Amino acid sequence: MAIGTLDRAASQNRWRHRALKEKALIGFGFLLLALILPPWPGAVLVTLAVLGFTFLGARVPLRLWLATAALPLGFLMSGALMLLVTVGPTGVAFAPEGAVQAAGLVVRAMAASFCLMFVAMTTPTADLFGGLRRLKVPLELVELALLTYRFVFLITDEAAAMTAAQRARLGHSSRRRWLRSTAMVIANLLPRALARARRMEVGLAARGWQGEMRVLTRQVPVCNRMLALVVLTLVVVGLAGLML
Amino acid sequence: MTPILSAHQLVFAYAGESPALNDLSLTISSGRKLAILGPNGAGKSTLFLHLNGSLRPQRGTVLLAGQTADYSRRGLNHWRSRVALVLQDPDDQIFATSVAEDVSFGPLNQGLSPATVGSRVENALKAMGIADLAMRSPHLLSGGQKKRVAIAGAVAMEPEVLLLDEPTAGLDREGADQLIAVLQQLGQRGMTLVFSTHDIELAQSLADDVALFRDGSVLAQGRAEVMLSDPDLLARAGLRPSVLVEVWRAAQARGLCPTGGEMPRNADALLALLNPSGTSNDGSNPLPAAQA
Numbered sequence: 001m002a003i004g005t006l007d008r009a010a011s012q013n014r015w016r017h018r019a020l021k022e023k024a025l026i027g028f029g030f031l032l033l034a035l036i037l038p039p040w041p042g043a044v045l046v047t048l049a050v051l052g053f054t055f056l057g058a059r060v061p062l063r064l065w066l067a068t069a070a071l072p073l074g075f076l077m078s079g080a081l082m083l084l085v086t087v088g089p090t091g092v093a094f095a096p097e098g099a100v101q102a103a104g105l106v107v108r109a110m111a112a113s114f115c116l117m118f119v120a121m122t123t124p125t126a127d128l129f130g131g132l133r134r135l136k137v138p139l140e141l142v143e144l145a146l147l148t149y150r151f152v153f154l155i156t157d158e159a160a161a162m163t164a165a166q167r168a169r170l171g172h173s174s175r176r177r178w179l180r181s182t183a184m185v186i187a188n189l190l191p192r193a194l195a196r197a198r199r200m201e202v203g204l205a206a207r208g209w210q211g212e213m214r215v216l217t218r219q220v221p222v223c224n225r226m227l228a229l230v231v232l233t234l235v236v237v238g239l240a241g242l243m244l
Numbered sequence: 245m246t247p248i249l250s251a252h253q254l255v256f257a258y259a260g261e262s263p264a265l266n267d268l269s270l271t272i273s274s275g276r277k278l279a280i281l282g283p284n285g286a287g288k289s290t291l292f293l294h295l296n297g298s299l300r301p302q303r304g305t306v307l308l309a310g311q312t313a314d315y316s317r318r319g320l321n322h323w324r325s326r327v328a329l330v331l332q333d334p335d336d337q338i339f340a341t342s343v344a345e346d347v348s349f350g351p352l353n354q355g356l357s358p359a360t361v362g363s364r365v366e367n368a369l370k371a372m373g374i375a376d377l378a379m380r381s382p383h384l385l386s387g388g389q390k391k392r393v394a395i396a397g398a399v400a401m402e403p404e405v406l407l408l409d410e411p412t413a414g415l416d417r418e419g420a421d422q423l424i425a426v427l428q429q430l431g432q433r434g435m436t437l438v439f440s441t442h443d444i445e446l447a448q449s450l451a452d453d454v455a456l457f458r459d460g461s462v463l464a465q466g467r468a469e470v471m472l473s474d475p476d477l478l479a480r481a482g483l484r485p486s487v488l489v490e491v492w493r494a495a496q497a498r499g500l501c502p503t504g505g506e507m508p509r510n511a512d513a514l515l516a517l518l519n520p521s522g523t524s525n526d527g528s529n530p531l532p533a534a535q536a
Contacts, residue, residue, distance in 0.1 A: 007381055007383075007384070008384075011379075011380070011381060011384065124341070124342065124379070124381070125341040125342075125381065126340070126341040126342035126345055126379075126381075129341055146339065146340070146341065147339065149341065150338075150339050150340075150341075150382075150383075153383040154335055154383075157383075196335075196336065199331065199333070199336040200336050200337065200339065202293065202298050202331070202336070203329075203331050203336045203337030204337065204339065204349075205298060205320075205324070206296055206298065206324055206328065206329040206331075206337070206398075207324070207328070207337065207349055207350035207353060207397060207398070207401065208321060208324050208325065208350055208353030208354055208401070209349075209353060210317075210321070210353065213339065213340075213349065214349070214352045214353070215340050215345035215346065215348050215349050215352065216344070216345060216348035216352060216358060216361050216362060216365065217345060218344070218379075
C-alpha cells in the first residue's frame with residue numbers, strides 16, 4: 001500500500017534524523033523553482049538536483065521510490081497523451097504544438113512530484129506532525145490528521161484479515177462471490193471502526209486525556225552547513241535555469 | 245492497612261443485558277500482585293473499567309485509598325494518575341506516530357514539565373526493555389512490542405496501581421515470558437499490579453494473591469498458594485489446578501517430595517523440590533526422568 005511504502009522509506013532513509021527545516025527547504029524550494037522556471041532547462045535541472053538529494057543524500061531505497069513514483073507518473077503520462085492530439089472538424093488529429101506542450105508539462109510536473117516525494121519519503125510522520133504543530137496549524141486539524149493516519153493502518157489491517165478469512169472459506173472463488181464478500185467487508189468496517197474509536201477513547205481517557213493530544217515532540221537542531229548547501233544548490237539551479 | 249483500591253458490592257449491566265458485575269467485592273492491597281482469574285467473558289474487563297472510573301457502578305462503591313471515588317473531572321484525573329489501566333488490545337491506546345511520543349502522552353496530561361516528561365519516557369522505555377524502539381512507528385512493531393509500548397505509556401505516569409487486562413493475550417511464549425519478567429521487576433519496585441487472566445499458569449508464575457472470578461462476581465480472594473492448590477475452589481470458578489500443582493500433589497502423596505511448604509511457581513521450582521540435593525542421576529534418584 002502506498003502509505004505503508006512512504007512510511008517504510010521515511011523510517012529507513014539515511015536522513016531520517018535530519019531536521020524537518022532542511023528537508024522542507026529542499027522539497028519546497030525546488031518545487032517553487034520547478035513552477036517558476038521554464039520547463040527546459042529549469043525543470044530538468046530541478047529533477048536532477050532533487051533526485052541527487054533523494055538518492056545520493058538520503059539514500060532512499062530505489063525500489064520503494066519506484067513503487068511510489070509509479071502512480072503520479074502514470075497519471076501524468078496518460079494526461080499528457082491527451083495533449084498530443086486535437087479534436088477538429090475533420091476528427092482526431094495530431095496537434096501541431098502538441099508534442100512540445102506535452103513534453104514541457106511532463107517535465108515540469110515530474111520535477112514537482114519528485115520534490116514532494118522527497119519530503120514524503122525522507123521525513124518520519126512524527127516529525128511532520130511536530131512541524132505542523134510548530135507552524136501553529138489549528139490543533140483540531142493536526143489531531144484529526146493524526147488519528148486518520150493511525151486508523152488507516154488499523155483499518156487496512158482489519159480489512160486484510162477479514163479478506164483472508166473470507167478467502168479461506170472460498171468467499172472469493174467466483175466474481176459474484178467476490179463482489180458479495182467485498183461488500184460485506186466494507187459493511188463490516190464501519191461498525192468495527194466505530195467500536196475501535198470508542199475503545200480508544202477509553203484508552204486515552206485512562207491516560208488522562210482531556211481533549212488535547214499533547215505529545216513530546218523531538219526537535220533536531222538544524223545543521224547550518226546543510227542549509228547553506230541547499231541554498232547554494234537552489235541558487236545555482238535557479239540561475240542556470242534562467243540563463244541556459 | 246487501608247487497601248489502595250477496593251470495590252464493594254458493585255452491580256453493573258450494559259443496556260439490555262444481564263449484569264456483567266453482580267454484587268462484586270474486591271480488595272487490592274498496596275505493593276502486591278493480584279491476579280483476577282476466571283473464564284473469558286465473565287466480566288473481568290468491565291471490572292477494570294470500574295477500577296479506573298471509566299464506568300460507574302449502578303450500585304455499590306469503589307474506594308480509592310479508603311475514600312469514596314470522586315467522579316468529577318478533577319477527581320477522575322487524580323484517580324487515573326494513581327491507577328493506570330492497560331487495555332487488552334494495545335492498538336486501542338497507542339495513537340501517536342512514534343513510540344516515544346506516545347509514551348509522553350500520559351505524563352504530559354499530568355501537567356509535568358517537558359524535562360520531567362522526557363526523563364519519565366526514557367525510564368519507562370528502559371524499564372520495559374524497548375529503549376531502542378523510541379523513534380519507531382507503532383504500526384511497524386510486533387504484537388509483543390506494542391504491548392510493551394502500551395504498558396510503558398502507563399508506567400511513565402508512575403501510578404501506584406497498574407491494571408492490566410489480559411496482559412499476555414496474543415503473545416507467544418517468548419513474548420509472554422519477557423513480559424512476565426518486566427512485570428516482576430515493576431512489582432519489585434513496589435508498584436501494585438492487578439491483572440486479569442484465564443491462564444492459571446500465568447497467575448501461578450506472577451501473582452501474590454488471586455481473586456477467583458465467575459459470572460460477574462469474586463467467589464474468593466486470598467493468597468495464590470492457597471487459592472491455586474485448592475481443587476474444589478477452582479472447580480467452582482470453572483477452572484482446574486495447573487499440571488504443575490497436580491504433579492506436585494501427586495508427588496507429595498507418594499512421598500517423592502516433602503509435604504507442605506510453598507507451592508512451586510514454575511517447572512524449575514518443582515524439579516528442585518523433587519530433587520532437593522540437586523545431585524546428578526546416580527540410580528538412587530526416585531525420578532530419573534526429571535533429570536532429562
